[in-house]
Amino acid sequence: MTFKLFQKLGAALLLAFWSLAVHAEMAWNFPKPVTPLAEDTLHVHNKFMVIIMIIFLIVLGIMIYSIINHRKDKGYKAANFTGPSTRSQVLWTLVPFALLLYIDFILMGIPAYHSVVMMEDTKNNADMVLKVTGMQWRWQYEYMDGDAKGVKFVSNLKTPQEQIENKAEKGEHYLLEVDNPVVLPVGKKVRILLTSNDVIHTWWVPQFGTARDAIPGFLRETWARIEEPGTYKGQCKELCGKGHGFMPVVVNAVSEDEFKKWAETKKTELATASAGADKEWSKDDLMAHGKEVYEKNCAVCHQPDGKGVPPAFPPLADSKIVNAPNFDGEGKLMKDSHLDRVFNGIRVMPAWKGTLSDVDIAAVVTYERNSFGNNMADVVQPAQVKALR
């Protein structure tokens, strides 16, 4: 009686979930592939899923047949065999074994072999090289050759903190939007080199069928030939600390012409920025730019209010390091000074000289020295930072 009731309850529950599943827009398989590798992966995946479902259903069918028929309450008398006894029975027990050998190493093994070879064919006929550097918790992209050679920038999560903390309505691209998406031309084989500045990250764009670890101190590589223009999104998928869920990958795939145009604009932008390093900046400009840089790069650890999360991430407010001079009497950078920390890093603190421009560093240091209750009243000029390089 209770059993029947639970069967009904279970069925009702299943039905409720099923209707929910049908009405909501849910993805049931890999997202649409846009590279040859992703197409191959989807194809192999679909094939393997069908194979394992067939195996599962056949075995389940045999079990269910046995469960329904070989029951004591049906008066079924137990047999007594403990193994195959005749020659034909021995042969029959070998059939599933042989079938599995065939499935493992021929039916699945051969396509899987080709996929592996394809996935690792990163160098042949590569049209351009993109270097990706993972760091806590953002990606840096650098174009090593071609039209955009020398272009280098950092790509940060753009979703406002208010949305994450449920204080504002979540946007359409919640957690999958960045300030500087990486731009790649369609139809070109891009060899992607990966490394990391701190811990292991994984650069993953599901629609490219590629996922490869970025390992500190080593170079790893993968490749993508994007066949359709569009915006493709992915995430870091190796646990890399507290910001692991907040370092998305966004790739804009554009036509070759557009890519050339984009490269030119980006180059001019970078040239202007580096030219800015030579002029004298006003304190107000430095403060305004510094606030932007701080919120994008520093606030994740040191917090927007500069109070930090001790002991892992020390506060900047009232900090002894921040509230001390940067340069000694001869104008030389002092070791363990505020600027030294930002420029060269220490332990978990990254060396920002690798990722921020002179203007950014000068501005953010100036901002930190004159905010959160700190009142050093001095400024750091971009030229002073440039001189340190």
Place this chain on the structure above:
Amino acid sequence: MTTATAAHGHDDHHDHHPTGIMRWLTTTNHKDIGTMYLTFALIMFMVGGAMILAVRAELFQPGLQLMQPEFFNQLIGVHALVMIFASLMPAATGFANWLIPLQIGAPDMALPRLNNWGFWLLPPAAILLTLPFTLALFGIGDGAIATGWTFYAPLSTQGGIGVDFAIFSVHLLGISSVMGSINIIVTIFNMRAPGMTLMKMPLFAWGWLITAFLLIATIPVLAGAVTMLLTDRHFGTHFFDAAGGGDPILFQHLFWFFGHPEVYILLLPVWGFIPHILSAFSRKPNYGYKAQVYSFWAIGALSVVVWAHHFFTVGMPVPALLYFMYSTMSISLPLAVLFFCWIATMWKGSMTFETPMLFATGWVILFGIGGLTGLVLADVAADAQYHHSYFVVAHFHYTLFAGGMMGMMAGAYFWLPKITGRMYNEKLGKLHFWLTAISFNLTFIPQFFLGLAGMPRRIPDYALQFSEFNMISSIAAFVLGLSQLIFFYNIISCARGNGEKAADKPWEGAEGLEWTLPSPPPYHSFTEQPVVR
């Protein structure tokens, strides 16, 4: 020795031992120690379960509601360490302690004091693992280990004191496991009843024997790896730091050289006792006993040569990728033999479906899903997509929750009458099974789809397209968690002596020496050595 004690009349006072807490602290009796292991496993099952329910509550909808990412990362890692090292493994050791001496006709375990020590290392280890949570409340340190259970360097090199606590905890747990393994191997090789050759030994003992060898082979590697991590953290070595000539990937190789056999360490004891249950309720002897034993050996051997399939995405030479792919696929062959034998044992039996049989049958089906998804995970190219996505999370919960925990539950219901001398409430047992099986599937099937759609694991917050599946998964996880209370109720009421008295052999079709003893068995079993013909 026996004559000497007999002269003092010791045999007349078999049950003479300290009472109260001293009984449990000083006991060398395999049944007492087994009970302690099982109780500990049950308590830690609740602790680990509570942690993951907090995680599922956070993941109920997008956005950060209940906790900060730092705390989220601590919960997921400690959940895994607790469930694997402090719940599944002690549960298996607890059953081994209770059952192996009874099943092979031995009066006790071969090394009783080692046995006691092995258990009493566990509570300090569990405390070490979870203490940083409490310390953080008092402003000391920044909480427990936040690297996931895998300790991957260099994330673990930069972590807080939680990592050090976890390293020492793993050392204690490892020492405990190795001591338990030595004890089981020595017991099995030396204390079988006359006539019980190795190839007549119950499958549970066989499963555990292979587990014990795997533990002794791999735990020292884990201990070495975490010690290297400790010296990297505090003594200036650079094993896993490229800046000093080390390699972060070395850690992954060492960890998974332990980590993959660990999967079979958790599963082999279950593969051992499931056939006992299937055969008992099918009223039919086990099919292919020898084939099962040889498959145990084959899987044990293969398990130590496939480790790199846990990190295909780090980038390896093509021959290495192919080797690890094909060797991983070949595990499906001995595993298929086991499935064949399990189903052939049921085939043409005279089956009834009491709770242990429900769990055992459900186990075969659900573990089958875990095994088959494992087969596709071996494919390197597709693995790039499955790896570290929710697909993998779902896969290993099918192997470790269904394949591990639900197997343990089948065993618990099967031997509970023997251990406590009382019958559990059958209706509640069946209710427990159905709730567990249904809510388990509703928790983890959505996670397969989440993984395919591209949701990475170990993230505290997610993009909006993953919302519906996460919501279903969270609701079902709470049903799954709460239904385990029925299990606790059933066990506690048996342990307190409620319920019908159990017969010596409560299951009609059960075979084995343990059923020849009264329920519960006397404190010292087999006063006369049984002979197996």
